[in-house]
Amino acid sequence: MAAAAFGRWLRFRRGLQITGRRVAVCEQSHSYRFYSGNTAHPKVEGTDITGIEDIIIPRKKTWDKVAVLQALASTVNRDPTAVPYGFQDDPYLIPASAMESRSFLLAKKSGENAAKFIVNSHPKYFQKDIAEPHIPCLMPEYFEPQIEDVSEAALKERISLRKVKASVDMFDQLLQAGTPVSLETTNSLLDLLCYYGDQEPPNEYHFQQTEQSEDLEESSEENNEKSKGKTAHQLSCTWKANNNAERIFALMPEKNEHSYCTMIRGMVKHRAFAQALSMYTELLNNRLHADVHTFNALIEATALIMSEKYEERWNNILSLLKDMVAQKVKPNLQTFNTILKNLRRFYAFGKLPALQTLREMKAFGIEPSLATYHHLIHVFYQHGSPVKGHSLLLIYSIMKELEGKKFSPLDLDDDKFFQSAMNVCSSLRDLDLAYQVHGLLNTGDNWKFIGSDSQRNFYYTKFFSLLCLMEQIDVTLKWYKDLMPSVLFPHSQMLIDLLQALDVANRLEMIPQIWKDSKEYGHTFRNDLREEILMLMARDKHPPQLQMAFADCAADIKSTYESQEAKQAAPSWPASVLNCIAILFLRAERAQDAWKMFGLFRKHNKIPRGELLNEFMDSAKVCNSPAQAIEVVKLANAFSLPVCENLIQRAMTDFAMDPEQKNALGNLTALASDSDGDSDSDSDSDSDK
Amino acid sequence: TAERTSKSERQMRRKALPPRAEKMAVDQDWPSVYPVAAPFKPSVVPLPVRMGYPVKRGVPMVKEGNLELIKIPNFLHLTPVAIKKHCQALKDFCTEWPAALDSDEKCEKHFPIEIDTVDYVSSGPSIRNPKARQVTLRVNCSRLNLDDHAKKKLIKLVGERYCKTTDVLTIKTDRCPLKRQNYDYAMYLLTVLYHESWKTEEWEKNKTEADMEEYIWKNSSSEKRTLETLLQINAAENKMQVNKEELLGTKEVEDYQKSLTSLKNEGENEITLSQYKESVKRLLNFTG
Numbered sequence: 001m002a003a004a005a006f007g008r009w010l011r012f013r014r015g016l017q018i019t020g021r022r023v024a025v026c027e028q029s030h031s032y033r034f035y036s037g038n039t040a041h042p043k044v045e046g047t048d049i050t051g052i053e054d055i056i057i058p059r060k061k062t063w064d065k066v067a068v069l070q071a072l073a074s075t076v077n078r079d080p081t082a083v084p085y086g087f088q089d090d091p092y093l094i095p096a097s098a099m100e101s102r103s104f105l106l107a108k109k110s111g112e113n114a115a116k117f118i119v120n121s122h123p124k125y126f127q128k129d130i131a132e133p134h135i136p137c138l139m140p141e142y143f144e145p146q147i148e149d150v151s152e153a154a155l156k157e158r159i160s161l162r163k164v165k166a167s168v169d170m171f172d173q174l175l176q177a178g179t180p181v182s183l184e185t186t187n188s189l190l191d192l193l194c195y196y197g198d199q200e201p202p203n204e205y206h207f208q209q210t211e212q213s214e215d216l217e218e219s220s221e222e223n224n225e226k227s228k229g230k231t232a233h234q235l236s237c238t239w240k241a242n243n244n245a246e247r248i249f250a251l252m253p254e255k256n257e258h259s260y261c262t263m264i265r266g267m268v269k270h271r272a273f274a275q276a277l278s279m280y281t282e283l284l285n286n287r288l289h290a291d292v293h294t295f296n297a298l299i300e301a302t303a304l305i306m307s308e309k310y311e312e313r314w315n316n317i318l319s320l321l322k323d324m325v326a327q328k329v330k331p332n333l334q335t336f337n338t339i340l341k342n343l344r345r346f347y348a349f350g351k352l353p354a355l356q357t358l359r360e361m362k363a364f365g366i367e368p369s370l371a372t373y374h375h376l377i378h379v380f381y382q383h384g385s386p387v388k389g390h391s392l393l394l395i396y397s398i399m400k401e402l403e404g405k406k407f408s409p410l411d412l413d414d415d416k417f418f419q420s421a422m423n424v425c426s427s428l429r430d431l432d433l434a435y436q437v438h439g440l441l442n443t444g445d446n447w448k449f450i451g452s453d454s455q456r457n458f459y460y461t462k463f464f465s466l467l468c469l470m471e472q473i474d475v476t477l478k479w480y481k482d483l484m485p486s487v488l489f490p491h492s493q494m495l496i497d498l499l500q501a502l503d504v505a506n507r508l509e510m511i512p513q514i515w516k517d518s519k520e521y522g523h524t525f526r527n528d529l530r531e532e533i534l535m536l537m538a539r540d541k542h543p544p545q546l547q548m549a550f551a552d553c554a555a556d557i558k559s560t561y562e563s564q565e566a567k568q569a570a571p572s573w574p575a576s577v578l579n580c581i582a583i584l585f586l587r588a589e590r591a592q593d594a595w596k597m598f599g600l601f602r603k604h605n606k607i608p609r610g611e612l613l614n615e616f617m618d619s620a621k622v623c624n625s626p627a628q629a630i631e632v633v634k635l636a637n638a639f640s641l642p643v644c645e646n647l648i649q650r651a652m653t654d655f656a657m658d659p660e661q662k663n664a665l666g667n668l669t670a671l672a673s674d675s676d677g678d679s680d681s682d683s684d685s686d687s688d689k
Numbered sequence: 690t691a692e693r694t695s696k697s698e699r700q701m702r703r704k705a706l707p708p709r710a711e712k713m714a715v716d717q718d719w720p721s722v723y724p725v726a727a728p729f730k731p732s733v734v735p736l737p738v739r740m741g742y743p744v745k746r747g748v749p750m751v752k753e754g755n756l757e758l759i760k761i762p763n764f765l766h767l768t769p770v771a772i773k774k775h776c777q778a779l780k781d782f783c784t785e786w787p788a789a790l791d792s793d794e795k796c797e798k799h800f801p802i803e804i805d806t807v808d809y810v811s812s813g814p815s816i817r818n819p820k821a822r823q824v825t826l827r828v829n830c831s832r833l834n835l836d837d838h839a840k841k842k843l844i845k846l847v848g849e850r851y852c853k854t855t856d857v858l859t860i861k862t863d864r865c866p867l868k869r870q871n872y873d874y875a876m877y878l879l880t881v882l883y884h885e886s887w888k889t890e891e892w893e894k895n896k897t898e899a900d901m902e903e904y905i906w907k908n909s910s911s912e913k914r915t916l917e918t919l920l921q922i923n924a925a926e927n928k929m930q931v932n933k934e935e936l937l938g939t940k941e942v943e944d945y946q947k948s949l950t951s952l953k954n955e956g957e958n959e960i961t962l963s964q965y966k967e968s969v970k971r972l973l974n975f976t977g
Contacts, residue, residue, distance in 0.1 A: 055799055058784040071781065075774040076724040080717075081709045082733075091732045092705040132815040481712075520706050 194266020
């Protein structure tokens with residue numbers, strides 16, 4: 001009995017794996033109420049465990065450190081009214097436009113970088129460590145090489161710290177001193193040089209500010225290189241002939257495969273294609289084998305040689321592949337992706353080889369990644385050229401194949417797939433396909449492949465425009481509420497698309513709401529958006545309540561124009577805007593505001609429309625003020641509008657006026673009948689409707 | 690010195706957006722809005738709460754900018770809906786309760802020892818908390834196989850860790866730096882106490898009446914005196930000589946013994962006192 005109890009006690013301690021979660025045996029010290037029996041005591045009746053009913057204590061489950069958190073996280077979804085969590089959730093501090101959100105995030109990141117810089121520059125002040133367990137990434141890092149003497153260990157250290165110039169100097173010193181440098185170290189030095197193209201690593205890396213101030217006095221070319229950003233650095237960096245890498249390569253007493261491969265890959269990375277191919281022939285002459293990465297680089301080099309025609313380049317690629325087979329090098333995913341990426345450049349010629357490549361890939365049993373499909377889409381749906389024939393159906397077969405699949409990052413270009421897919425959907429005007437693509441995005445962890453901010457914005461812009469175009473208005477509005485602002489800030493064009501969709505669906509009552517939202521998204525001063533809104537509101541007559549809402553909205557827009565006017569010297573009221581606002585005020589029976597607008601016509605020298613003047617006349621009649629009627633007539637006369645005569649007649653007939661007013665009208669009639677060319681009518685020059 | 694901001698700068702100054710509680714749907718998913726413990730954000734919580742001491746003829750202050758609402762802990766992330774969802778998600782981590790243990794008594798019967806430990810969670814640079822190493826072990830002494838002497842010895846050994854009313858022995862350990870060590874130490878203590886209380890040492894024979902936990906009539910002064918008195922009464926009345934054992938066997942003496950023991954052990958109350966009176970009367974053959 002003691003043995004049985006003992007066994008059970010042990011069983012209580014061990015754990016069982018849960019399927020689906022990453023498991024490690026960890027110390028679980030949760031408080032448990034009951035403990036099975038006494039193990040080491042002399043057994044007397046009473047604590048008999050193996051009684052009539054067998055008490056089976058199940059094995060304890062173990063799980064990963066974050067498994068519980070992940071389980072709890074699966075219960076919450078995205079909050080549609082919130083901005084991404086990186087921002088402070090306060091009405092004053094939420095970014096109001098896409099540019100602001102970007103600058104907020106950049107500010108936050110630059111603060112972190114500044115703090116890191118301070119910590120790394122003065123490590124002796126940051127030694128105290130109160131975090132338990134120890135957090136290594138918060139401790140200061142050391143970037144200066146510690147070993148000072150001239151030795152291979154010092155060289156290795158400088159290589160690991162990524163100091164290109166220092167390691168080359170150290171290498172030269174070692175050679176001069178006569179000490180041989182081992183093949184491995186030389187290879188790693190070559191790796192460093194080829195990766196960075198014989199330049200120093202870019203600015204942000206390791207905050208080598210102090211070193212750069214010394215380097216400023218040296219070659220100015222290097223200076224220019226460093227002052228650019230990281231991507232510019234790598235783009236502008238080309239392989240110079242006889243640079244350090246080549247020199248060291250020539251100096252090496254013995255070279256193995258690794259050296260050749262590194263040199264080839266470095267050359268291809270920095271766009272020295274012909275040299276890379278000649279190095280490859282040298283490699284073959286020495287009867288060495290290249291590895292799969294080198295072959296990938298060579299394929300890219302072959303494809304990018306501008307001087308040859310497409311067929312020749314394709315044949316060269318095929319011969320390279322045959323070499324691979326001969327050298328018994330197995331191709332990997334990168335090989336096929338590189339081939340497909342470069343087939344894009346072959347335009348129409350690349351379609352058939354692309355399909356062949358895909359079949360080869362399947363034959364090898366290599367699972368295509370999202371980048372593969374991205375390149376395929378680009379091969380078949382070239383920008384600008386019409387899509388015809390069976391290439392039209394390619395996207396459908398791709399989506400059918402991808403349905404429900406979850407991807408993991410395998411290639412650098414994986415994050416471009418969704419944009420290109422949505423682009424194709426948008427050009428094909430196919431909403432179901434777009435829903436399929438979006439569904440794939442939401443499967444499992446695929447949302448990680450949406451890419452950077454700009455890529456995400458592009459994707460959702462296209463998606464939303466397609467929705468506005470093709471989908472029912474209720475569904476569109478639901479998507480609108482769902483996507484903004486938690487996923488992205490809409491571009492003003494997206495809002496205009498939405499407004500047009502509302503127009504088609506006859507839901508113009510949503511316009512004031514859309515205007516309010518536009519202000520939140522930073523489009524307060526966008527001219528095209530404001531004009532569109534005003535135009536849509538002013539076009540037709542609506543029931544009175546709606547008209548009031550429209551008038552309020554118009555007043556709001558008017559105030560934005562006014563505030564803009566105060567800031568800039570030159571006022572910029574377009575004529576259509578004035579027209580629309582005035583009409584809206586009149587229809588909502590806000591006569592005073594309307595007459596203020598009336599005054600603005602003359603002030604800004606913009607022509608009012610004929611119907612507008614008629615409406616003003618109606619309003620004047622309602623207020624029964626002949627003075628206003630005369631104002632209207634004067635304005636019409638000033639711009640020499642054809643409707644002037646009508647107005648004058650109406651004024652005469654509808655209003656009861658005193659004799660001098662009648663006289664004034666009479667004069668105007670006389671003037672009007674003398675055609676145009678009167679007073680300050682430069683209306684023709686700035687008539688914009 | 691602060692410069693006066695020009696008119697254009699004042700107009701450019703940032704305006705606050707309307708609070709996003711206005712945009713929230715009535716049937717939204719609240720656990721998504723407050724997924725974790727977060728401070729109270731007035732623009733996010735759509736409730737018109739007020740808090741604060743009202744000045745005379747005033748009302749408590751609104752929620753915007755209200756420090757009182759931010760200071761207090763809020764459980765907006767643990768609404769019943771959220772808790773239900775969490776429990777559902779955490780079910781995967783749990784194993785089944787053994788079917789045989791379906792009542793408290795059975796649990797007590799099969800698993801008499803109870804261990805209490807506490808884990809502490811706080812936000813800060815360190816996850817360690819020195820209070821987490823304490824372990825409390827509780828066991829019902831009736832489940833330990835102790836005879837009379839062992840139990841008395843155990844109680845003397847543990848002192849105030851034993852609770853008389855519930856008959857529960859509680860051992861709290863925190864002298865080791867780790868919880869597991871403290872747990873082992875507590876189990877070790879229990880083992881040692883058990884074995885020690887079963888052993889009888891030499892010097893235990895020297896237990897005096899002052900060391901006794903309860904009153905035992907046998908071999909006490911009261912027994913001697915009673916027997917002497919009864920013998921003398923017998924001798925005075927010239928009855929047959931009875932010896933001590935016979936006297937001890939009589940019912941009156943037994944009654945007297947019981948009542949005296951209960952009086953001394955349980956204290957003085959109506960019942961024990963009346964019993965004592967009755968037994969004394971019967972012992973000394975008083976009538977009435």
